[in-house]
Amino acid sequence: MLTKSLKPSLRLGTLVLAAALSACSLNPFGGDDRPQRAEPIGSSAPPPPRSMSSDSGRTAQEPAPYQPNLVRVDEPVPLASNHPNEYVVQVGDTLWDIAATFLNDPWFWPEIWYVNPDIENPHLIYPGDVLGLVYVDGQPRVTTVRAGTYRMSPQARITPLSEAVTSIPYESVSAFLTTGVVLEREQADALPYLLRTRGDHLIAAAGNEVYIRGAAGEPAGSRFSVVHVGEPLYDPEDDRLVGYQGTFVGEGTMRRAGDPATLWLTETTQEAKEGDRLLPETLEIPLNFFPRAPSNQIDGTIISVVGGVTQIGQYQVVVLNRGTSDGLSIGDVLTVFQAGRVVEDRIAGGEVRLPDEEAGTVMMFKVYDEISYGLVMEATQAIHVLDAVRNPI
Numbered sequence: 001m002l003t004k005s006l007k008p009s010l011r012l013g014t015l016v017l018a019a020a021l022s023a024c025s026l027n028p029f030g031g032d033d034r035p036q037r038a039e040p041i042g043s044s045a046p047p048p049p050r051s052m053s054s055d056s057g058r059t060a061q062e063p064a065p066y067q068p069n070l071v072r073v074d075e076p077v078p079l080a081s082n083h084p085n086e087y088v089v090q091v092g093d094t095l096w097d098i099a100a101t102f103l104n105d106p107w108f109w110p111e112i113w114y115v116n117p118d119i120e121n122p123h124l125i126y127p128g129d130v131l132g133l134v135y136v137d138g139q140p141r142v143t144t145v146r147a148g149t150y151r152m153s154p155q156a157r158i159t160p161l162s163e164a165v166t167s168i169p170y171e172s173v174s175a176f177l178t179t180g181v182v183l184e185r186e187q188a189d190a191l192p193y194l195l196r197t198r199g200d201h202l203i204a205a206a207g208n209e210v211y212i213r214g215a216a217g218e219p220a221g222s223r224f225s226v227v228h229v230g231e232p233l234y235d236p237e238d239d240r241l242v243g244y245q246g247t248f249v250g251e252g253t254m255r256r257a258g259d260p261a262t263l264w265l266t267e268t269t270q271e272a273k274e275g276d277r278l279l280p281e282t283l284e285i286p287l288n289f290f291p292r293a294p295s296n297q298i299d300g301t302i303i304s305v306v307g308g309v310t311q312i313g314q315y316q317v318v319v320l321n322r323g324t325s326d327g328l329s330i331g332d333v334l335t336v337f338q339a340g341r342v343v344e345d346r347i348a349g350g351e352v353r354l355p356d357e358e359a360g361t362v363m364m365f366k367v368y369d370e371i372s373y374g375l376v377m378e379a380t381q382a383i384h385v386l387d388a389v390r391n392p393i
Contacts, residue, residue, distance in 0.1 A: 077103065077108055077111060077112050077139075077140050078103060078104040078105055078108060079102060079103060079104065079133075079140065080100070080101065080102060080103055080104050081104075083101065083102045083103070083133065084101065084102075084133070085132060085133050086130055086131065086132045086133070086145065087101055087102070087130070087131045087132075088128070088129075088130050088131075089125055089126065089127050089128060089129045089130075089131065089165060090127060091127045092169075093127070093165050094165060094166055094167060094168055094169055095109070095125070095165055095166065095167040095168075095288075095290070095291065096167060096168065096291055096363070096377055098125070098131065098165065099291060102131075102133060102142055105392065106291050106333070106377075107291045107292050107293045107333040107392060108292075108293075109142075109290055109291055109292070110290045110291075110292045112139075112140055112141050112142050113141070113142055113143075113290070114134070114136055114141035114142065114143040115143070116143045116144045116145070121164075122144065124164040124165075124288070125144070125164060125165040126163060126164055126165065127163070127165070129144050129146070130144070130145050130146040131143065131144060131145065132144075132145035164288065166287035166288055167287055167288060167289050167290070167291060167331070167363075167365075168287060168363065168365055168375050168377075169315065170287065172315035172316075172317075172375060173285060173287070173317070173365065173375065181227055181245070181246030181247055181248050182233065182243045182244065182245065182246060182304065182319055182371060182373075183227065183229060183243055183244045183246050183277070184242070184243045184368060184369065184370060184371065185241050185242055185243055185244075185370075188229055188243075188244050188277065190214075191214065191277040191278060191279060192212050192213060192214030192215040192218075192224070192277070192278040192280075193212065193213060193214055193275055193276065193277050193278065194210050194211075194212055194226065194263075194272060194273065194274055194275060194276045194277075194278070195210075195211045195212055195213045195260055195274065196210065196211045196260075196274065197209075197210050197211075197272075197274075198210060198211065198262070202273075203271035203272065203273050204265055204268075204271065204272045204273075205250075205265065205268045205271055205272065206250065206265050206266060206267050206268045207265065208264075208265050208272075209255065209262055209263065209264050209265070210252070210262075210263050210265065210272060211260040211261070211262060211263075212224075212254075212260060212261050212262075212263050212278060213259055213260050213261075214259075214278075215254065215257075215259070215261050215278065215280070216258070216259040216261075218254060218257060218261070218280065219254070219257055220254050220255060220256060220257045221253065221254060222253070222254045222280060223251060223252070223253050223254075223280075224251065224252050224253075224254070224263065224278040224279060224280050225248065225249075225250075225251055225278065225279045226248075226249040226250050226251065226252060226265070226268075226272050226276050226277070226278055227246045227247065227248060227249060227276060227277050227278070227279060228246060228247045228249050228270075228273065228276050228277075229244050229245075229246050229275075229276070229277055230244060230245040230246055230247060231244065231245045232244055232245075233245060233303055233304055233319070233371075234303075235301075235303065235321045236301055236303065236321070236386055237301065237321070242303070242321060242370050242371055243370070243371055245304065246277075247270070248269060249268060249269060249270055249271075249272050249276055250265055250266075250267050250268030250269055250270075250272060251265070251266050251267050251268075252264055252265045252266055252278075253266055263278070285365060285366060286330060286365070287365070289330055289331040289365075290331050291331055291333050291363055291377075292331055292332065292333065293332070293333060293391060293392055294327065294328060294329070294332040294333075294334070294391055295327065295329070296326065296327025296328070297327075297391060298322055298326060298327065298328055298332070298334060298389065298390060298391055299388070299389075299390050300320050300321050300322035300326070300334075300388070300389045300390075301320065301321050301386060301387070301388055301389065302318045302319070302320060302336070302383070302384070302385050302386065302387050302388075302389060303319055303320065303321045303371075303385065303386075304318065304319040304385065305317070305318050305319070305385060306318070306319070310384065310385075311382040311383070311384060312376060312379070312382070312383035312384065312385075313376065313379045313382075313383070314360075314376055314377070314378060314379045315375060315376060315377075316375075316376050317373055317374070317375055317376075318362060318373070318374050318375075318376060318383075319371055319372070319373060319374075320334075320362075320364075320371065320372045320373075320374060320389055321370070321371060322370075322371075322372060322389070323367055323368045323369045323370045323371050323372050324367055324368065324369055325369050325370060328364060328367050328372055329364065329367060330364055330365060330366070330367050331363065331364060331365075332363070332364045332367075333361060333362070333363045333364075333377075333392055334361070334362050334363075334364075334374070334389040334390060334391065334392065335358055335360075335361055335389065335390055335391070335392045335393060336358070336359045336360045336361065336362055336376070336379075336383050336387050336388070336389055337356035337357065337358060337359060337387060337388040337389070337390060338356060338357050338358075338359040338381060338382070338383065338384070338387050339356055339384075339386065339387055339388065340353050340354035340355050340356050340357065341353070341354050342354075356388060357381070358380065359379065359380060359381045359382070359383045359387060360376055360377075360378050360379040360380055360381070360383050361376070361377045361378040361392070362374035362375065362376050362377065362389060363375055363377050374389075
């Protein structure tokens with residue numbers, strides 16, 4: 001699944017197998033469009049119990065909004081003890097940062113975000129917007145109480161939509177785009193491959209032409225990412241092969257179609273070699289989504305970390321052995337548990353395994369059938385490959 005270089009378009013020059021990436025918008029309460037009575041939350045007024053009901057006043061012609069799977073919680077929303085009543089969105093903020101400003105647990109954000117129907121693009125949050133904590137029908141909600149001035153002007157918008165607050169920081173995912181590659185098991189053998197380098201070269205770099213096979217039917221002008229397939233990845237629970245470690249090599253454009261076809265390497269980060277695979281897909285990483293708890297019970301394991309480090313910290317990318325087939329979705333948040341050590345009981349004798357301890361939080365940003373990519377949002381202690389991931393508690 002893969003990576004490409006740090007480009008503003010956030011193109012993934014390769015991504016593992018097809019996980020349907022439906023449009024992810026920041027609008028979990030699409031049915032809340034009609035104005036409702038909103039009351040500021042006083043510092044002394046405790047939030048009342050909340051129900052997870054939502055109105056359905058949408059016409060049949062309107063497209064269905066993005067609706068994350070919400071779990072009813074019978075207790076009040078866990079607001080942060082020092083939460084503000086208003087917050088001005090800053091440049092560089094992420095949705096996770098904003099959610100953590102108002103909530104103890106940021107993954108409750110979909111349950112309190114309230115769309116303001118008077119704001120253009122109410123599902124997006126921009127720097128300069130003022131967010132307020134209010135009561136709506138007795139429930140605590142966060143809503144846009146005043147938009148940034150550039151969005152209130154009658155002139156044409158000159159600030160691109162891409163400047164909206166993202167859920168995770170781009171600079172953190174950029175490491176994934178340049179170094180992280182995992183190919184799913186079924187995908188690797190079916191991909192086109194580099195057959196020979198044109199001329200007397202054993203290896204090729206940017207500016208060279210190579211011959212490829214397996215791309216019959218692809219027209220001239222098609223672009224490919226070149227990936228070197230490395231060590232296999234096994235699920236530690238059942239020793240099942242789930243994919244392969246890979247390394248992004250570069251990009252190329254098909255100059256002559258056929259089988260073999262001719263590919264011109266336009267850019268490379270290392271030498272391209274015979275047997276390297278080519279990925280024709282160019283998919284984008286969705287950065288605008290809501291953090292939330294999974295709708296299914298997830299019990300998985302970290303099987304790899306992008307960059308090959310042994311101890312994993314905040315904003316590093318990890319690979320999990322769980323995916324859509326297990327009910328995992330983009331935006332799902334999991335708690336990482338450091339595996340308990342086995343120690344000797346010097347009193348009663350024998351060995352005892354210590355309990356697993358919470359070590360951090362990881363949020364999914366790319367999900368496939370059997371594996372997923374997650375970004376470590378919090379790390380309270382060192383995280384390692386083979387640590388467990390489970391639903392937040």
